[in-house]
Amino acid sequence: MKGRRGLTKEDEKLQTFYDTKNISQYINNNKQEFQEKLLSEAVNVATNIESILKEGNIDLLKNAQKLVLYVVQDRNEELIAFANEEGIAWAKYSLTVAFKLEWVHAIRRTLWYFIKQFDQINKNVNFADNFFELEQKVNDGIDEFLNSFFISYSHYKDELILSQRKLVEHLSVPIIPVSQTVAVLPLIGTFDAYRMDIIQEKVLTDIAKLRILTLIIDLSGISEMDEVTIAHFQNVLIGITLMGAKSVITGLRPELVRQMVHLGINLTRYTETKATLQQTLNDYLS
Known part of the structure; x- marks a missing residue:
């Protein structure tokens, strides 16, 4: 048209x-x-x-x-x-x-x-x-x-x-002061190398910030760790020592102990172990 x-x-x-x-x-x-x-x-x-x-x-x-x-x-x-x-x-x-x-x-x-x-x-x-x-x-x-x-x-x-994720992981690593020099870190759930790196960062930072001399790490909520994660956990314990603080592990479950024995891992070179968190708190807070 x-x-x-x-x-x-x-x-x-x-x-x-x-x-x-x-x-x-x-x-x-x-x-x-x-x-x-x-x-x-x-x-x-x-x-x-x-x-x-x-x-x-x-x-x-x-x-x-x-x-x-x-x-x-x-x-x-x-x-x-x-x-x-x-x-x-x-x-x-x-x-x-x-x-x-x-x-x-x-x-x-x-x-x-x-x-x-x-x-x-x-x-x-x-x-x-x-x-x-x-x-x-x-x-x-x-x-x-x-x-x-x-x-x-x-x-x-x-x-x-x-x-x-890093923020959530930081929030899931609650370091609880129970005195001027003693704090408790309860670990719960499953762990991998990434989460252990977060724990190490959080622990070393808070030891310096809170002037912690003794960190009690309660593992009663953990039944197993793989070999790589255990190696990372050892690094956390070594780091605590290098910071001039002391670590105490409580609540080791039989399954986790057997795993460590099988792998030939001896954590007592880096830390002290006690049966329960309650016992340890009694010892350090009495």
């Missing part, structure tokens, strides 16, 4: 795009049209733009424009740095990754739509002759962004989980 001045509807649509020989400038000049097309391509994200801006202070439309310009201008280092920033921001505010994936795919489709419009307006520049080179540049650039984004996102999440 013909419209005004004998133009088809498609012709009229093309007239809304500025005629420019530079894709970056072309996209900048048609910023409003770009955003409208992008929003129509990412319906689910479009309805959440305001909440994402509010929760994470992330302007999706502004950032989409930035990403597209980095891609078409071959600004790879800036693109990767931007992807890393985005990954951290989305991880920090626990934003939905599915929205990000949908949004970036919508950006890809929108960019190709604008490249097509650009090519139709500027046919005299033989833009399509370099299609395969352009295809590689555009798709590789967006794939590079996605790859860097997810690596950054995952790394931040892993670091957050590790720090939270």
Whole structure:
């Protein structure tokens, strides 16, 4: 169908795009049209733009424009740095990754739509002759962004989980002062080398901070340790000695004693052992 001045509807649509020989400038000049097309391509994200801006202070439309310009201008280092920033921001505010994936795919489709419009307006520049080179540049650039984004996102999440686990482990190592120089450390549950490292860090720090001279370590809540964990536990006892303090182990269960005997491990070189925590407290607090 013909419209005004004998133009088809498609012709009229093309007239809304500025005629420019530079894709970056072309996209900048048609910023409003770009955003409208992008929003129509990412319906689910479009309805959440305001909440994402509010929760994470992330302007999706502004950032989409930035990403597209980095891609078409071959600004790879800036693109990767931007992807890393985005990954951290989305991880920090626990934003939905599915929205990000949908949004970036919508950006890809929108960019190709604008490249097509650009090519139709500027046919005299033989833009399509370099299609395969352009295809590689555009798709590789967006794939590079996605790859860097997810690596950054995952790394931040892993670091957050590790720090939270470390905090929980610190809280699960309660060193309880029972006098000015004596403290008790009850150990409960299962242990691995990682948790033993946390215990060692906590013990050495608190010995210095609380001026502990005797640390009573109650193992009545532990039935077994593997060989590696026992070796780490020995290091904890050695560390206590090097700090100028004394350790006393109480509550060794038969299963754990048999395990140590089987492995040929003798903890009495580094510590004193007593049958029960109550007995030990009576001895040191009387």
